Amino acid sequence: MSHSNAFEESAWPFDAAINAASFTTKYVLDGSLPILEVYHDHDGDWQFMCGTTNASADAKVVCLGCMIDCDPTLVQLADLPEGWLAHRESPAQPWARESYEDSDAANEA
Incomplete structure (x- = not known):
């Protein structure tokens, strides 16, 4: 099923496609909780x-574009490298970035 997003596709800042699958929680989707952590996984x-x-049980799969519609500040993280996370205390706070270890690689060691 196709759907549209609220931004111009020509201005899309992410390397991933607008309709790429991304992961979130049911609480983010229903608007009861804000996005406070963003992970750009080691696998992209x-x-x-x-x-x-x-x-x-709380996980949901949605298109990347819908997440940007949900919180336009996520555009600030388009250049977040794979294997990095961004976090903030509240939606009014700036994003802090840091790398994190790949848990799959750690489990293989």
């Missing part, structure tokens, strides 16, 4: 999390 996937849950 994006996760937009509320910081309260990582339970699979």
Whole structure:
């Protein structure tokens, strides 16, 4: 099923496609919690999390463009390298960035 997003596709800043799958929580999608953690996984996937849950029952898969529609400040993270995360205390605070270790690689060691 095709759908549109609120921004101009010609201005898309991410390397991933607008309709690329990304991960979030049901609380972010229903608007009850803000996005406070963003992970650009080592495999290139994006996760937009509320910081309260990582339970699979709370997980949702949505297109990357819909996440940007949900929170336009995420455009600031388009250049976040793979294997890095960004976090903030509240939506009014700036994003802080840092690298993180690939948990899959750590489990293989």
